[in-house]
Amino acid sequence: MTTADELLGRLAALDRDGLANVLAHRPDVLREPWPRRLDVVAARLASAASVNEALLALPRPHLQVLRAFQLGHAITREPVPVDRAARLLGAEPAAVESVVDGLVDRALVWRDSDTVVLPDLLQRTVFRSEGLGVPVADLLDELGRTRLGQLSGALGLPPGRAELDRFYRDAERVRELFAGAPEPARKVLLDMAAGVPEVSGVPSFGTTGDWAFDHGFVFATYYGSTAMPLEVALALRGPGHQLPFTPDEPECTTTHIGVESAEATSSAAALRLLDRVSAVLELAAAEPLPLLKDGTIGTRLVRKIAKDTGGTPAELGLAIDLAAQAGLLVADEPPVPRRGQKARPATLVPNPDLARPAPALLYRLLLTTWWEPPPPDHETDVEAHLRRLVVRLLARLAPGDAITGGLTELAEWHAPNLPAEDFAACVREALADAELLGVLAHGAVTAAGRALLGPAGLVEVTDGLVARARTTALFGTDLTAIVPGSPDARLAAALDRVADREAQGTATSWRFSPATVRRAFDQGSTAAELLGELRAIATGELPQPLVYLVNDVARRHGEARVVDVASVVVGEPAVLAELAAHRKLARLGLTAVAPTVLTSTVDASGTLEALREAGYAPTRHAADGSIVLPSREPAAPAKAVVRDAEPDESPGPLDHAERLLAVPATGPALLRGQLARAMSDRYAGRLTPKQQQLCWQLEAGIPADVRYRADDGPARLVIAYPELDGDVLDVWSLGERAYRRLELARIDLT
Numbered sequence: 001m002t003t004a005d006e007l008l009g010r011l012a013a014l015d016r017d018g019l020a021n022v023l024a025h026r027p028d029v030l031r032e033p034w035p036r037r038l039d040v041v042a043a044r045l046a047s048a049a050s051v052n053e054a055l056l057a058l059p060r061p062h063l064q065v066l067r068a069f070q071l072g073h074a075i076t077r078e079p080v081p082v083d084r085a086a087r088l089l090g091a092e093p094a095a096v097e098s099v100v101d102g103l104v105d106r107a108l109v110w111r112d113s114d115t116v117v118l119p120d121l122l123q124r125t126v127f128r129s130e131g132l133g134v135p136v137a138d139l140l141d142e143l144g145r146t147r148l149g150q151l152s153g154a155l156g157l158p159p160g161r162a163e164l165d166r167f168y169r170d171a172e173r174v175r176e177l178f179a180g181a182p183e184p185a186r187k188v189l190l191d192m193a194a195g196v197p198e199v200s201g202v203p204s205f206g207t208t209g210d211w212a213f214d215h216g217f218v219f220a221t222y223y224g225s226t227a228m229p230l231e232v233a234l235a236l237r238g239p240g241h242q243l244p245f246t247p248d249e250p251e252c253t254t255t256h257i258g259v260e261s262a263e264a265t266s267s268a269a270a271l272r273l274l275d276r277v278s279a280v281l282e283l284a285a286a287e288p289l290p291l292l293k294d295g296t297i298g299t300r301l302v303r304k305i306a307k308d309t310g311g312t313p314a315e316l317g318l319a320i321d322l323a324a325q326a327g328l329l330v331a332d333e334p335p336v337p338r339r340g341q342k343a344r345p346a347t348l349v350p351n352p353d354l355a356r357p358a359p360a361l362l363y364r365l366l367l368t369t370w371w372e373p374p375p376p377d378h379e380t381d382v383e384a385h386l387r388r389l390v391v392r393l394l395a396r397l398a399p400g401d402a403i404t405g406g407l408t409e410l411a412e413w414h415a416p417n418l419p420a421e422d423f424a425a426c427v428r429e430a431l432a433d434a435e436l437l438g439v440l441a442h443g444a445v446t447a448a449g450r451a452l453l454g455p456a457g458l459v460e461v462t463d464g465l466v467a468r469a470r471t472t473a474l475f476g477t478d479l480t481a482i483v484p485g486s487p488d489a490r491l492a493a494a495l496d497r498v499a500d501r502e503a504q505g506t507a508t509s510w511r512f513s514p515a516t517v518r519r520a521f522d523q524g525s526t527a528a529e530l531l532g533e534l535r536a537i538a539t540g541e542l543p544q545p546l547v548y549l550v551n552d553v554a555r556r557h558g559e560a561r562v563v564d565v566a567s568v569v570v571g572e573p574a575v576l577a578e579l580a581a582h583r584k585l586a587r588l589g590l591t592a593v594a595p596t597v598l599t600s601t602v603d604a605s606g607t608l609e610a611l612r613e614a615g616y617a618p619t620r621h622a623a624d625g626s627i628v629l630p631s632r633e634p635a636a637p638a639k640a641v642v643r644d645a646e647p648d649e650s651p652g653p654l655d656h657a658e659r660l661l662a663v664p665a666t667g668p669a670l671l672r673g674q675l676a677r678a679m680s681d682r683y684a685g686r687l688t689p690k691q692q693q694l695c696w697q698l699e700a701g702i703p704a705d706v707r708y709r710a711d712d713g714p715a716r717l718v719i720a721y722p723e724l725d726g727d728v729l730d731v732w733s734l735g736e737r738a739y740r741r742l743e744l745a746r747i748d749l750t
Contacts, residue, residue, distance in 0.1 A: 003119040008042040012665045019657040025106040033732035038665040045107045060416045061247040065099040070124040074135045079115035090242030133197030136168045136229035139219040154214045174235035193236035198227040252406035257444040259400040265441035267468040271486035276319040279309040288347030310501045326369040359489045360466040382420045387430040395445045402443030477543040479512040517553040527554035567604040691749040698722050707748040
């Protein structure tokens with residue numbers, strides 16, 4: 001019987017609350033498409049990916065108890081009683097029982113009378129982390145009948161494999177035999193038992209080297225190494241040896257930060273992050289950000305952007321990462337260079353198909369992207385697991401409280417199986433990023449952090465944080481503007497346009513100069529408009545030195561003009577004179593710069609179209625004089641608008657449990673070619689190659705686009721995971737996020 005079959009029988013015997021408890025502890029089995037029946041739930045629970053995900057979330061005592069049962073099973077090759085596992089751990093059976101209940105709730109083990117049964121995937125035969133080797137049964141399996149007989153004779157046992165198994169499982173008999181071992185062999189064997197269960201080659205046992213091999217304390221392996229069975233190692237470690245068991249959480253020291261202080265700091269961090277992301281998007285729009293060969297932004301470039309924007313490298317690095325993960329920045333791959341040309345690096349540019357979200361919505365997008373980033377392929381996102389774990393642990397404290405010591409040990413106790421090379425460094429990075437995002441403030445979880453744990457209030461919280469921004473500035477006579485606190489995004493943008501940012505912290509300051517004011521005029525502002533904008537954001541009257549500076553720069557602005565010509569019209573003088581005087585072509589702004597040359601304020605395409613509409617027959621030429629052939633350019637698509645995610649109305653574990661228990665536990669599987677044959681009957685025995693491909697695509701688990709003639713009119717559906725029930729196809733509809741039953745006669749495979 002497979003693990004899935006065993007789990008199916010046990011799941012079917014549960015009531016609604018018991019099944020819901022399992023589903024709540026293993027939420028990955030409820031990912032879309034939702035499981036139709038209990039057999040699908042069992043198959044998902046038994047899969048390696050699901051088991052590995054459950055192991056990553058196991059606290060330390062659960063992992064330690066599981067290892068004790070794995071060790072007991074490796075020795076006896078049968079289900080292990082709880083009291084035997086408790087002896088291995090040196091714990092009371094009651095303490096182990098409570099942990100076993102947690103493992104049962106996660107469907108990682110199940111009870112069978114007084115023993116605990118392990119699924120196939122969790123039956124280990126190697127215990128390197130405990131300093132133990134392989135079970136003696138695995139080593140005996142490699143020996144021939146003659147060698148087994150010699151080993152039984154050396155141990156004074158009757159011939160037979162069963163007697164050997166009983167001997168090695170009796171630690172006292174192993175220790176009695178070891179007491180008579182030669183002294184040189186005793187020292188080497190004790191060293192191996194202490195944590196080196198396998199060595200390359202043959203260790204030096206002195207002149208009595210054959211004794212350890214003859215009496216089965218070590219075995220020569222196929223790979224030329226010498227291995228000690230784990231039963232021997234456990235016996236030589238003594239009756240007092242115990243596996244580690246730490247059922248209690250590590251203690252932590254806490255302090256009270258204060259709710260108001262934490263929320264004020266959170267709001268400032270949120271607004272600062274929005275300012276950094278906006279600055280990055282503006283810089284990338286003006287000059288794309290070059291990527292390194294590994295697809296990342298170089299440290300030197302991050303430092304340069306931080307210096308230009310007044311931020312820190314940590315702030316800008318996080319802003320760039322989140323903007324790229326959220327789709328605000330996209331990679332622009334250069335064309336393949338010709339032979340002999342150097343390849344240009346790929347760059348990050350603002351997403352041309354995405355409109356810039358409003359500040360509060362942008363902040364929510366950044367928060368949710370950090371909380372649930374796109375999963376990497378074929379590996380565990382340790383950083384994402386840790387950041388969620390750290391926030392959840394800190395959220396257990398009262399609002400305004402923070403952990404000042406022991407957080408790393410607490411996090412490692414809750415997730416010891418995370419494959420982090422430097423666990424403490426990962427925790428520090430998670431804390432630093434959370435502080436920059438406003439999820440934490442001085443180590444305390446803020447309202448934004450608690451909203452991530454229960455996304456129902458995320459919109460309200462983030463709207464409130466962004467609304468705390470300052471909308472006015474204090475202007476000084478020294479040509480500076482100061483914003484106490486965090487500036488609103490619009491205020492910051494208005495000041496950035498006409499002044500240079502100097503300092504940022506509890507207050508942000510800008511400095512005006514002739515160059516910065518001229519920059520605003522270069523963007524199309526007039527003196528009246530600019531002074532009006534500054535008065536609108538000023539707390540009081542504008543100081544006279546600033547007004548004088550604006551008027552003086554305005555007086556000198558434009559004393560020399562550089563004309564930007566959109567296109568040039570070349571032809572005979574008589575024709576050009578006629579064009580310049582043509583009333584219908586006045587909108588082109590044609591100006592004669594030479595008898596045979598006119599300049600136009602409209603680009604080449606617009607000028608060409610206007611001349612043809614006026615009855616002329618011009619041709620378009622490139623800068624080198626060659627004729628440009630017309631091409632049909634597709635219309636620019638409308639930019640997508642970022643919106644808040646729809647409220648998650650997915651059923652909870654209780655709802656799923658009730659649904660699953662109300663239907664049969666098993667059902668027919670769709671056989672290869674079965675759907676194509678059923679649809680072939682629908683189409684009078686003839687399917688086009690495209691229709692056959694759609695059927696095979698659905699059978700392979702790949703979504704397909706079909707047209708369905710429902711009672712309320714035809715509809716296009718994207719469906720997957722089909723099951724055939726007579727003349728009805730039960731499918732998962734990706735658009736509706738629900739199962740639908742479609743009549744075969746109404747499905748059009750077009």
